[in-house]
Every structure is written in C-alpha cells, then in structure tokens.
Amino acid sequence: MAVEHPLAPAGDQTRIHDIGYRGYDGPRLGRAYARRSLYSQSLRGAYGLGRSVKSKVLPMLLLAVMCVPAAIMVAVAVTTKAHELPLAHAYTRWAIVMQAVISLYVASQAPQSVSRDLRFKTVPLYFSRPIETADYVLAKFAALASALFVLTGAPLIVMYLGSLLAKMGFAHQTGQFAQGLVSVALLSLLFAGVGLVIAAVTPRRGFGIAAVIAVLTISYGAVSTLQAIAHVQGSDGAVPWIGLFSPVTLIDGVQSALLGGDSSFPDGIVPSHGQGAVYVLLTLGLVAACYALLVRRYKKVGL
Amino acid sequence: MTVIVTESLSKRFPRVTALDRLSVDIGPGVTGLVGANGAGKSTLIKILLGLSPATEGRAAVLGLDVATEGAAIRERVGYMPEHDCLPPDVSATEFVVHMARMSGLPPAAARERTADTLRHVGLYEERYRPIGGYSTGMKQRVKLAQALVHDPRLVFLDEPTNGLDPVGRDEMLGLIRRIHSDFGISVLVTSHLLGELERTCDHVVVIDGGKLLRSSSTTDFTQTTTTLAIEVTDSDAHPDGTRAVRDALHARGIDTNAEAGGLPGAGHILLLTATGEDTYDLVRDVVADLGLGLVRMEQRRHHISEVFSSSDEQRKEAAGHGG
Numbered sequence: 001m002a003v004e005h006p007l008a009p010a011g012d013q014t015r016i017h018d019i020g021y022r023g024y025d026g027p028r029l030g031r032a033y034a035r036r037s038l039y040s041q042s043l044r045g046a047y048g049l050g051r052s053v054k055s056k057v058l059p060m061l062l063l064a065v066m067c068v069p070a071a072i073m074v075a076v077a078v079t080t081k082a083h084e085l086p087l088a089h090a091y092t093r094w095a096i097v098m099q100a101v102i103s104l105y106v107a108s109q110a111p112q113s114v115s116r117d118l119r120f121k122t123v124p125l126y127f128s129r130p131i132e133t134a135d136y137v138l139a140k141f142a143a144l145a146s147a148l149f150v151l152t153g154a155p156l157i158v159m160y161l162g163s164l165l166a167k168m169g170f171a172h173q174t175g176q177f178a179q180g181l182v183s184v185a186l187l188s189l190l191f192a193g194v195g196l197v198i199a200a201v202t203p204r205r206g207f208g209i210a211a212v213i214a215v216l217t218i219s220y221g222a223v224s225t226l227q228a229i230a231h232v233q234g235s236d237g238a239v240p241w242i243g244l245f246s247p248v249t250l251i252d253g254v255q256s257a258l259l260g261g262d263s264s265f266p267d268g269i270v271p272s273h274g275q276g277a278v279y280v281l282l283t284l285g286l287v288a289a290c291y292a293l294l295v296r297r298y299k300k301v302g303l
Numbered sequence: 304m305t306v307i308v309t310e311s312l313s314k315r316f317p318r319v320t321a322l323d324r325l326s327v328d329i330g331p332g333v334t335g336l337v338g339a340n341g342a343g344k345s346t347l348i349k350i351l352l353g354l355s356p357a358t359e360g361r362a363a364v365l366g367l368d369v370a371t372e373g374a375a376i377r378e379r380v381g382y383m384p385e386h387d388c389l390p391p392d393v394s395a396t397e398f399v400v401h402m403a404r405m406s407g408l409p410p411a412a413a414r415e416r417t418a419d420t421l422r423h424v425g426l427y428e429e430r431y432r433p434i435g436g437y438s439t440g441m442k443q444r445v446k447l448a449q450a451l452v453h454d455p456r457l458v459f460l461d462e463p464t465n466g467l468d469p470v471g472r473d474e475m476l477g478l479i480r481r482i483h484s485d486f487g488i489s490v491l492v493t494s495h496l497l498g499e500l501e502r503t504c505d506h507v508v509v510i511d512g513g514k515l516l517r518s519s520s521t522t523d524f525t526q527t528t529t530t531l532a533i534e535v536t537d538s539d540a541h542p543d544g545t546r547a548v549r550d551a552l553h554a555r556g557i558d559t560n561a562e563a564g565g566l567p568g569a570g571h572i573l574l575l576t577a578t579g580e581d582t583y584d585l586v587r588d589v590v591a592d593l594g595l596g597l598v599r600m601e602q603r604r605h606h607i608s609e610v611f612s613s614s615d616e617q618r619k620e621a622a623g624h625g626g
Binding site: 020021023024026027028029030031033034037041050051052116117120121122124125126127128129130131132206230 | 377387397406
C-alpha cells in the first residue's frame, strides 16, 4: 500500500496534511468475509458490545439472571456434598424453567438486530454490496442463535464445572451436559428464527418487542392451559400432541422424549419416542421455514 | 472504454413500464442522469447494480453483465441512495468502517480508508459523534463516504443534492466534480434539475417515461439549444432600441420573445434561439447597422422543462403524422 504521498510536492512542509486521494489496491475479501463480519458485528451487538453503555444493561442483566441461580444451586450442592444437582435433569430442564428470561432476551435483541436496519433504511446499503439477501439473513440468524446459545449454554457450563468440583460422577454429568447442550442448541435456533421473523415484519422496535413476547409467552400459556385441561379430563394421550403448538413446549418435548429429561407437562407426561421424532422434525421444519420467510421478506425490502 | 452500456433495456411492472427500450453508452467521467420524478432513474440504477432483472434487453457495467455478474459489479461500484439510510445512534466512523467491511475490506484497511474518505468528503472532528446530531449536509457527506470507502471505479449517486440549501448544493456539486477529477472515479449522478448537472457533468442523459430523450456531452447540449439574451441601448434615431432590433431581426426571419417575468428591465431583454455561429454574427450586424449599443449578449442555460416541452412537441408531431 502506498505510504508515500505522490501528490504532495517534495519538501512542501506546510501542506503535509493534504496528501491527496489514495486509491485502494489491497485485497477485497468478498461475500464470505462480509457475511462473517456481519455475523460478528451482530453477535457482539446482541450483548451490547460496540454499542452504547445503555444497550449493554439488559442483555448482561439477563445473562446474570440465567447464571446466578445455577451458581447458587451448584454452591449448595458442593457445600452439602450432594451426589446429584438439586434440580433433577438440571441440564435439560434449565432452559424450560428459565423460559421467561429467554423470551425476554429474544424480544429485546431480535428487533434491535433487524428492525433498526429496516427503520433507518440501511438495508439497501448492504444489498448494493457483494453480499446477497441469503448472506444477510444467514448472518443475522446465526448471530442471534449464537447469542441465545451463549445465554442458555453459560448456566450449563456453570453447573457442569460445579458438578465436577463436587466430584459427582464424571461420565454421568458429561453425558447429561452434552444432552443439555443439544437441547439448548435446538432452542436457540428455534427462538432466534421465530424472533427474527416477527421482528423483520415491522420497522418499529416497540412493536417488535411486544409481538415477540406475545407470541412466545402467550402461546406457552395457552398450550400449558390446554394441556392441563386435557389432563384433568383424563385424555392424557392428547397432552403431547397439544405440546407441539408453542415453541417452549416444543423444546420441552424434544428434551424429555429424546434427551433423557423430565418434562414440565402436567403430571410429568413424557412424549413417546415416536412423538419425540415428530417434535424434532417440527422444530427443524420451523427453523427452515423461518429462514425461508426471512429470505422472502428481504427480497422484497431489498432496494 | 465505456463504463455503462445498455441495449434496448426494458423494465415492465404489471401496471407501469419503468424503462422502455433504453439504449445508452456512457463513458468515463461525470455523467448526469436527468428525468422528472418517476422517469425511471432509480429503476435503471437498480438494474445496473444487478439487483433487479430487466424484462428485456441487456446492460453491462464496467464490462460486466448485470444479469450474471451482479456480485462482481457491486464489488467495484458504490451506491448512494436518495433516501436517508443512516442509523442515528452510531458515529460516522463506526458506520463507515462497518460498511467498508461489508464491501470486503479487511479490518485495518477499512479503518484507514474510512479516515481518509471522511476527510475527503469534509467531515473532521464530528465524525466521532453519533450521526443523529448531524445536519442534512453532513449526513449527505456520510452517505457519500460510505459509497466511496471501498475505492470503487464507479459510483451511482441518487439525487445527492436533495434537501440541501444553495451553499450545501454547490459544495456537494464541487465534491462530485472532485470524485472524478481528483479521485479518478467515474460518476453517474441523477437529478431532476438539468441546470445543476450542466455545471458538473461531462455528459448528460435525459430520460422521460423510461425512454431516452437525449444523450450528449454537456457542451453539445448548450450549443445546439442555446437561447441568446440580448439587450441594446436606445438612440435618438431609435427611441425604443429593443423594438427596432426586434423588427429588424424579424425582417431577417428570426423571431424573438420578450423575457418573461416581472424583473426590472425584463422588457428590454430579447430572447432568441441561436442555431449556430451565424446567429451571433447576424445579431451583431443588425445592432451595428441600427447604430445601437449592444449592452448584453449572453447564453441562457437550457432548463429541463424546455427539453421536455420540445420532446412533447416532437411527440405531438409524430402523433399527428401517424394519424
């Protein structure tokens, strides 16, 4: 790269600042690099890094809310020299117990990730560059899913390290920890997809936040109520099928049926393996559908 | 070497035809794309960026086909949209660095190019403050900087003078001129004002209703369509010199109009269409023969409305011949 100032006359000390226009002959790293850059910028942004102090408060607070109770539980287990974590199947159950916190995080960060670009019409600037619609959607999706994986995975790491300190069975704990990670990975993908699809519809951040909370918590409330009614009326067979209709119970079903956890369904009803397969397929289908919807949405707002 | 070529490029939407068999050939330099609102300027830019497929015809930018090599084109061109596109809560530096990386520049180069580019467009200390607090002129400069930060070979500037006051407008036009003369980057700039583009551009393309109205260098433009304004003194022999000149010119087959508008002295100014060098000589001779003093003989710049009205006449004629 030119460090010399070819346009500045030699020996002209008074105009040292006017070095003229310099071209750029360096590398242009193209689409994949731009996609990675957008991913890392969005992931950092999801925790307020590289943004104002104010925008760091909520994500950091929610991360603490996820981790501190796990740390306390582990501390209790270590001091009482327990052989198991106090909460049964804690690794897979944790995200379900903490679903309200996770929903709040999605509701606050999904709109900030996509609504801003829509509201301030920054989107055309991206698409006038080498990256394409699919790259933008992929980067934003992956970034929010990763942020959620950090949020839901961090307390699992706290518990796992704590259980090793308390000398609980290594193989048993590692197996459960791995199952927990798979469960929260699925949850992260699903919640990120649902959150982004809703947030990408509106350029208004407030609407986005309200809509995401409504969809995640109201659907959970409605499904839980229906499950309870079905259970009281003695039709326990319907309970797992009803669970397919909200994101939280969907993940709950997957982890209880296939990842060795307990469910939060009434009376601890656990879906069968066959039903578990339906749960997994539906979860993956929803993730794919969310991605397709986002790509379609951004094809329209392009330029 | 041509920068942009289109061959009978058409873009039809279900209810409107945005571009109608447009064929232009644009070389390096500053080119103005003029047209009224809805003339198809923005549609053309979208097609040239490879973001919207043409209904028929083909186009190439920097020798790359827009239909198949859109990504390669977008790596080498910059785009400044007409509308606001800046988030208010980040600084110009952060924003332009991010956009530079989106264009594929490595992190260190992105920062270096951002500092350089913001300085060239005239943003100094304020570049560290959030964009929300900027004036319209400063925001336009940030928009321009993000289009230039990756050192493109061509930039599309969509209505860059929109919303600027006369001083800001002149500064922006000067900056656009420098993009080519100092930075060596070709420019396609759109406007609905022909007057301001005439001063800045080497070449002007006028489109209306998606059709090419005229494509010529700015010097051709003024030569072929010059309106002359003349003003003469009165003398004892001709108490109303203006009238005498008008009659004398009329006798030689040149029609004149009085200048419209209620400005002082407007009645003393005659407007006539110069068809070439001869007209200047003729006016000089007529005035000299009458023994009057020639106070002023100047070119009046053509206005976009005149281009449009002449095309309307042509169209009417064509329709008349057809029917």
